[in-house]
Amino acid sequence: MTAAIDLYGSSPIKRRRRTNAELDAVDLAIIAAVQDEHPVTLRGVYYRVVSAGAVEKTEDAYRLVGRQLLKLRRAGIVPYSWITDGTRWISKPDSWSDLDEMLEDAAASYRRALWHDQDIDVHIFTEKDAISGVVLPVTEQWDVPLGVLRGYASESFAHSVAETVKAGLARGRPTIIYQLGDHDPSGVDAWRDFSAKIWAFVTESWTDAQARRALHNAVRFERLAVTEDQIERWDLPTRPTKRTDTRARGFVGGSVEVDAIPASTLRELVRRAITKWIDQDALRLTRTAEESEREVLTRMIGGGG
Numbered sequence: 001m002t003a004a005i006d007l008y009g010s011s012p013i014k015r016r017r018r019t020n021a022e023l024d025a026v027d028l029a030i031i032a033a034v035q036d037e038h039p040v041t042l043r044g045v046y047y048r049v050v051s052a053g054a055v056e057k058t059e060d061a062y063r064l065v066g067r068q069l070l071k072l073r074r075a076g077i078v079p080y081s082w083i084t085d086g087t088r089w090i091s092k093p094d095s096w097s098d099l100d101e102m103l104e105d106a107a108a109s110y111r112r113a114l115w116h117d118q119d120i121d122v123h124i125f126t127e128k129d130a131i132s133g134v135v136l137p138v139t140e141q142w143d144v145p146l147g148v149l150r151g152y153a154s155e156s157f158a159h160s161v162a163e164t165v166k167a168g169l170a171r172g173r174p175t176i177i178y179q180l181g182d183h184d185p186s187g188v189d190a191w192r193d194f195s196a197k198i199w200a201f202v203t204e205s206w207t208d209a210q211a212r213r214a215l216h217n218a219v220r221f222e223r224l225a226v227t228e229d230q231i232e233r234w235d236l237p238t239r240p241t242k243r244t245d246t247r248a249r250g251f252v253g254g255s256v257e258v259d260a261i262p263a264s265t266l267r268e269l270v271r272r273a274i275t276k277w278i279d280q281d282a283l284r285l286t287r288t289a290e291e292s293e294r295e296v297l298t299r300m301i302g303g304g305g
Contacts, residue, residue, distance in 0.1 A: 018064070026068050029054035031078065034069075036264065038082035039137070041130040042066055043259040045083070045215050050237060057237055084133025086148070090267030102300060107297035112290035114143035117282040120176065121168045122274055123161070124224075125149050127181030127190065127258065134263045135180065135270045142274045149179075151186065153194045165219060169202070174218040178273050180266065182256035183226035185247035196220040226256045236260045 003036040026049060033048035034040060034220075040048075046065045048054075055061035073077040115121060122138055125147040126132050132148050141144040147161070165175045177198070181187045202219055230236065231253075238254030258266070 023068065024026070026054045026064065027072060027213070028271060030065065030069050035080050037171060037262055038079075039082055039084040039133055040082065040263040041239070041259055042069065042136060043257065044134065044263050045069060047237060047257075047260045048262065057239075079142070084130065084136075086129040086134075086136075087133035103297065103301040104130045107301060110290070110294045110297055111143065112223060112286050112293065114283070114286055118277070118279055119172075119287050120174050120277050121165075122277055123147065123164075123175065123177045124270060124274075125177065125179045125194070127151065127179070127187055131180055131258055131266070134266055138270045138274070140265045142271070142278075144274055149181070149190065149194060152190045153197065155197065158194060158197035159201050162198045165202050166199065169218060174223065176220045176277065178222050178224045178270070179224045180258050180270075182255065182257050183228070183231060184252045185245045186252070187226075187255075191221075191223055212225045222273075224260055224273055225266065226258050230261065231256050234261065234265075 008182050010223050029049040029052040030045055032052070033045050037044060037048065042065070043062075046062050048056050049065050050057050050061070055065060069078065069083070073080055073083070096105065122144050124135065124144055126135065129148050129150065132146055136146060149157075161177075165177075177195070179191050179194075181191055198221075199219065226236070231238070236256045236257050237260050241248055241251055241253070241255045261269075
């Protein structure tokens with residue numbers, strides 16, 4: 001296991017000016033990381049550069065990777081689109097210049113609801129905004145809702161998710177809820193808290209104990225990452241657990257950020273978690289109907305001759 005150094009504290013290694021050769025090695029490690037992993041977060045790039053041995057695991061090294069990555073992006077060596085930042089976003093309602101433009105966009109972007117013909121609902125949640133940009137290509141591809149928790153979820157947010165779960169149950173559809181989050185006292189406890197809140201809202205009207213137990217098979221919660229098994233199996237870099245955290249009692253070992261898992265591995269985890277529930281026969285029927293309906297839209301605007 002990689003030796004732990006406090007990423008958020010001061011470095012125990014005296015800072016020195018790096019040589020041009022060392023900076024070149026950092027740049028090459030950054031380029032290799034983003035080529036393999038994009039879209040990826042800055043912190044994800046940093047962990048890959050640490051794993052490559054180009055920098056030590058310190059806050060100074062993290063800032064260095066950020067500076068060098070910025071230079072590479074400004075020089076046009078690393079495309080801006082390869083680095084994702086889910087913490088900042090712009091919201092604008094859809095609008096068009098005219099009706100024809102709207103119909104053309106509708107025909108080009110039309111997608112039939114993939115899960116309408118499936119017999120289960122799947123939800124993905126991430127503890128961090130930044131990770132949303134890493135896994136969004138997968139959740140969008142498979143038409144799965146992606147939520148951001150930002151630590152402890154509010155009662156209002158948990159209630160809205162529970163209402164969605166209850167609506168699915170009313171239609172006879174079970175729900176699986178997955179989460180990606182840091183392996184640290186607060187991250188683990190925040191997931192426990194979120195799961196408990198949703199479960200309480202879903203079962204609040206169920207007074208029969210046997211019926212409540214039956215619901216355990218219909219509403220499932222699973223932490224996709226980071227798990228203790230993944231830390232050991234992938235030799236993920238750790239940082240010391242903050243023992244001042246009131247939730248640290250009983251927490252064993254170092255802490256690991258979800259960004260420490262390679263972006264491509266995170267996407268594969270999410271893809272497998274989603275596709276394992278998909279009925280392939282129903283999916284083929286959905287895709288066939290989608291293609292046919294898109295052709296109808298195209299003919300409506302005269303594109304089909």
